[in-house]
Amino acid sequence: MRTAKAPKRDLAAARVHIGGAGRLGTAIALTLHAAGIRHISCNDPQTFEEEQFGCMVFSRRSDLGRPKVHVIDRFFDGRPGIIFEPLVAPNESPKARPLLEKADVIVSAANKLSARLYLERTAIALKKPVVQASVQDGRRALGGSVSVWTPSAGCACFGCLFPRPKVRFSRGEVLPPSVTSAIAAIAAQRVLDLLGGPASPAPNLTIIDLANYAMEAISVKPRPSCKICAAAVTLNRARVIVAGK
Ligand SMILES: [Zn+2]
Numbered sequence: 001m002r003t004a005k006a007p008k009r010d011l012a013a014a015r016v017h018i019g020g021a022g023r024l025g026t027a028i029a030l031t032l033h034a035a036g037i038r039h040i041s042c043n044d045p046q047t048f049e050e051e052q053f054g055c056m057v058f059s060r061r062s063d064l065g066r067p068k069v070h071v072i073d074r075f076f077d078g079r080p081g082i083i084f085e086p087l088v089a090p091n092e093s094p095k096a097r098p099l100l101e102k103a104d105v106i107v108s109a110a111n112k113l114s115a116r117l118y119l120e121r122t123a124i125a126l127k128k129p130v131v132q133a134s135v136q137d138g139r140r141a142l143g144g145s146v147s148v149w150t151p152s153a154g155c156a157c158f159g160c161l162f163p164r165p166k167v168r169f170s171r172g173e174v175l176p177p178s179v180t181s182a183i184a185a186i187a188a189q190r191v192l193d194l195l196g197g198p199a200s201p202a203p204n205l206t207i208i209d210l211a212n213y214a215m216e217a218i219s220v221k222p223r224p225s226c227k228i229c230a231a232a233v234t235l236n237r238a239r240v241i242v243a244g245k
Helices: 023-035 068-076 094-102 113-126 177-195
Strands: 015-019 039-043 083-087 105-108 130-135 143-149 205-209 214-220 235-242
Touching: 015 023, 015 094, 015 113, 023 039, 023 068, 023 130, 023 177, 039 068, 039 094, 068 083, 083 094, 094 113, 105 113, 105 177, 113 130, 113 143, 130 177, 143 177, 177 205
Parallel strands: 015 039, 015 105, 039 083, 105 130
Antiparallel strands: 130 143, 143 205, 205 214, 214 235
8 A cells, every 4th residue: 555655846836737617627626725736727618607506615606607717716816825827718728728838737627528638639749747537427327537647658548548539428417526526536636646756657547436435446558549649558457446345
C-alpha cells in the first residue's frame, strides 16, 4: 500500500485547468483547493439552473442565470490562497487555449464526449498530463472512471478507450451526488499524484463500482489506430482492490 508522500512540486505554484464546471468539475475544483492548489482555471459555457442547486451547495437563488464558472468564482472570491480564473466558453474555444498552455495538469469533466476528446487531443499536443473524470448514468450503474495520460509514458489516451467516438448517451441522466463526489475525489488525488513528481501513470485507468464498493486499477496500452494519440490497447490488469463485496 502506498502512503502519502511529500510532493516534489510546490502545490502553491502549480496550475490546474478544469474543462467543465458541472457536478464533477465543481467538486474537483473544491477538492484541489482544499488540498492546497492555489491556481485553478475552469471553462464552461453553461449558465446556472435550478437543478444545479444540489451540486453547487454554496450557490444562491441570485446565481440563477449566471455562468456556472462565475458561481464558482464568487464562492472562491475572498478566500485566502486561491486564484480562480473563470472562462465562459466551451472546451473548443480558442479562448481556452492560453489557460491550457499555462496549466501543469489538465482535467476534463465535460458532459460531451466530443468536448472531452478535444481536450485530450489538445493536452497531448501540448504534452500536458490530462485526467478524465467520468460518471455513469445512475439509472444503469453506480460508479465511473478516472483515466490519466502523461507524456512519454506510453499509455492509452482517453480516445483509445472510444474507438467509435459517436457514442450516444441517453438523455435525462441521473448523477447521484455521492457518486460524483467519490469520482471527483479520486480524480483530484490523481492530479495531486501527477504534481507530486514524474511517477509512472500506470495503472492509468481506474474503474469505480460503488454498487459493490469495488475499485479496479488497469494499465491500458495505446491503440495504434487511435485518432487522438495514434497509438494500441492491451489490457494488463495491474492490481485489483475490492472492498466490501
Ligand atoms: Zn489514444
